Amino acid sequence: MRPSVAEELLRRTFEVRGQDFDKAGETSAEVTAILKDLGIDPDIILRVGVVTFEAEMNVVMYAHEATVTFILTDEEILIDVTDRGPGIPDIGLAMQTGYSTASDEMREMGFGYGLGLPNIKKNSDAFILESEVGKGTTVHSSIRLDSSG
């Protein structure tokens, strides 16, 4: 995780399992429920929701399992998704809108249009993607609390 100067106010971790389409979206729903309870600006909730949801879907579709960490500070919301999975061979390619390695079956379910990672980046104020082939992928996303626009 990137060092953050601001004090951590709240931290939650969630486990997400690969191929578990039944539970897909629940982590995102829980994170947004917390933010809703906290009365966070809905525009920010929307962005955190998109980031968590897309990252969660990537785990469900491609990885074995992952830990999602949600951290709230005075200044930002950090979402950290670390998975154990195949990793991404070409990050540049994966970041291109429309590029996807999803199966027909996944597309049938309405996923895999190559919008996930670009969408996470678009909705983050800071975004880091790290991946090691054969080991896994980590997505760090930060959304500033004062960045509503």
Place this chain on the structure above:
Amino acid sequence: MDKLTHGFRIEQDKCKGCFTCMRSCPTHAIRVRERKARYEPDRCIDCGVCLSACPWSAIAATTWSVEDLSRFRFKVAVPCPVLFGQFPASVAPAHIVEGLLTLGFDAVWDYTVEIGLVSRAISEYLENWKGATPLISVSCPVVVRLVQVSYPRMVDQLIPLHVPREIAGREVKRRYSARLGIPEEEIAAIYITPCQAKTISILQPAEGAESHLDGALGIADIYNAIVAYASLRKDEAGKTAQPPIIRDSSFLRWPVSEGLTHILSRQRYLHVTGLSNIIQVFDDIEKGKLRNVDFLEAYNCWSGCVSGNLTVANVYVTLSRFHSLISKLPEMDPETQAEVDRRYPKEDFRLERPIRPRPLRGSTGSLRERVRIIQQAEETSKILPGLDCGLCGAPTCKELARDISMGDATKQDCVFLSKDRLQNLRKAYLHQPT
């Protein structure tokens, strides 16, 4: 933010503090404290469930009365199509129109054309939409408010176009202002509404702009007057000078919420009614489980607007009358079609302001304070029984925990944690003089 207006009033002298409304409220907006129910305005979505649930008729709807309209120089009734399915066969549509005129209206507006216009605008919006799906119809104000309060992430999926009644209100003012040479402010467009929620959507539109309508009268408020008028004029049926108000089936289809089915036949379409079903479907959308749907039309009332809480007639009888009328009418008559073609390019159907999520109580104070509240609520939840018995005056243990952390309640309100609470409830509820 402006103070929220709601159409409900809990009459304290009638309220027995019986918990029925509290348990029925889908957004957990009601609490019973000191044997009286009260509601948190920011959580209320105007669905009217509490009003129907209350066994003591202690929850009343606030509406305009015919007298409230006297301040306008020229008053135009804009009746919801549902009105025309409310009466026995002996009351002809022309009687209904004339009845409205005798009530004090100067004209009656038929919004068949506006339905055609808005259907086209929705169609176009759907074709061009590139964002998250499904797009959600804003026809039912309860659905809009539910999204604002409980599904803030989905507000951008609400179709930001006016409903036909609003476009009708705008056109009524333009048209009669030009025709009569008086300013638009002196012309009132009054909606004849099948439900409370639409009244509130006129008082306070969800997007925070001004409504193009100036008020609403419930169908139940004018029903008797129209029946009385029709019985007086029974013998003259068919001799009226009124133009036919029901011109085609699109007008009648709109409120039974089939209005868009065939117009949007190329889209993947879902139709949901009843608040509990809607909540289930919205939960699935929020979790991303409902991706293959382009358009969702949802109505709080089980049969769409024909079963609104200000209607009078049996809903199944109304539906049957509608189906029989619809089968005899063209889908869109040539005159309406021509008028839709003429007006469509000239008018803007977008809402003047975007629909935003509604900020809820507990969202004030510093972030640290808000974090404290939810953390404390989580801690408190652990010592509560989790049975949601409601005897504390909150609908669920989770809600009580939150109330405690916000200082609205104490642990002593739980009958499992305080014997005094049980004693007090006994005193209050068992020795009540009847």
